Amino acid sequence: MKTFIYSLLALSTFLIFSCSSDDTDNSEELTGSGEVSLTFDNGFNGNDLVLGTANGANTNGESITVTRFNYIVSNFRLVNKDGVEYTFPKDQGYFIINQEEESDEVALPEIPAGEYTTLKFGVGVDQEKYLQGAEGQGDFLTLAEENNMMWSWQAGYKFLNFEGTFTSETVTESTDFKVHMGSHGSSLDNYKEVSLSLPMNVRVGDGVDSNIHLKIDASKILVGATTSIKLTEKSVIMVDEVKSPQIAVNTSQMFAVDHIHNGGGH
């Protein structure tokens, strides 16, 4: 039944889109729907993120070795060149990027034909979804548990699980760090939204599946645009009224679109 409704939605959205595409200059008419895939290419300060390998020092003087880097991305939306926003079905819209498992792809099938200029998504799980209870979580709970993204003590999701070791000027012995960020019950909502303009339009339609290649800079989790967080001060950051929301903001700033592959291939 749900599938039927979605196909109906997809169909109706497609009808609207196919009307507006009449005035495009593109030689190739986009019809129907296609898949937009997203590649989350994890890096650290301009380099590849290699688990277990030391990275160059951050600007705050701390040198970090990452051993785990997992995060939840959700609620994908694509805005077309006419400003119309397409929302990927919410109940299929939660994904885990897991560096250990090398799961770095999100596939969004049946995107209505069109040319899209902007990608929007969430980092984490919104309160609306959480408060849907058992129905809302479905199998995502199991997936989260299997990917170390569940906080059992509060039955909530870790939106970010970032672990490893670090050294700094004052901490010369390699020391463990753990950054687990998520919402906490009804007291702290750390879900954040990201909006990224695409360097070129992503085109999708029947026979035209495309890919958006994102580059992620994990170093920004600790050294963000406005807030720098020193592991030297606190190396285990989980429930922290001040630092946890800062981590949430910094994490939402680690995404950039690097390039687009229109019509197949990566």
Place this chain on the structure above:
Amino acid sequence: MKRIGLLYGVVVFVFSSCSKNSEEYQTINEPLEFVVPANFPAPIYDMESNPPTKLGFELGKKLFYDGRLSANGFISCGFCHEQRTAFTHHGHQFSHGIDDLEGSRNTPAIQNVAFMNEFTWDGATSHLDLFPIIPITNEVEMGETLSNVLTKLKSDTEYQNLFKNAFDEGEVNNENFLKALSQFMLMMVSSNSKYDKYVRQESGSQLTSNEQEGLAIFQAKCATCHSSDLFTDGQFRNNGLPPNPNLMDIGREEVSGAESDRYKFKVPSLRNVELTAPYMHDGRFGSLTAVLDFYTDGITDSATLDPLLKIGDNLGIPLSPSEKTSLISFLITLTDETYINDKRFAEY
């Protein structure tokens, strides 16, 4: 009596098309009516998202009493939540779970959960459906993972059938597992104490003059926090218990990370309070007398002490010895024999 929205269908009986002798057998499921007691506020749980049914409830009950939800196969929910003590762990300050490990908070009663919006002493979750994950996965309680529990249930043909019969899309999965447990717990309504019958003016039920006096004291001095006929406002408050240095339990701050939440715990309901000793989040008091003595003489001041417990320089709630006696007489009228003897919730 108010009745709420279980009108999602005429009672749906699925009749087997064959005669009784037929080996083909289809189980009858039917909606359960959730009745809101006349003296209660509206429920918080969204029943439309998970309408209780006869078979969903029964499945939930079986799960509640099934030790396979734990790592060693023995610690069920019912292990620490015993009906005869309003689903608390009788005589236990803290409960012992897997490998005899001990927790650091006293087992709370299970009752009237449909009317609550925060769960556990510190509000670690705000949805009933997701609550069971906490004890199931807690290393000192049931020490299991959700995935393992589902694997165990999936390989059990009895459970396969029970899930299939209880839900439309009756797969053994997270969603249905948590929904069934919620259905069982939602129906656990305690609303037939002597006090309830008195306020609802049922069948000439009366309180003694001592109990009435206790009620009046309660309303004047306790009912701001233990409010409504749920006997809790559902808020997190620091009631001035001297922190136990061996536990260092910071309460709600565990969840929010906020210093302003230090030592705050959820105001517990007082229903069935006669049965739920020991008292407080850490089960430190063995009797109601000790609790009341604490409120008159034992409160410690701190930055987060609830302002209601500090008037000028005076800490606590002033109560004379005879007022305490009356108050306890009243609290005992909150004992609900119907609830603790209700066969629907019983393990056997």
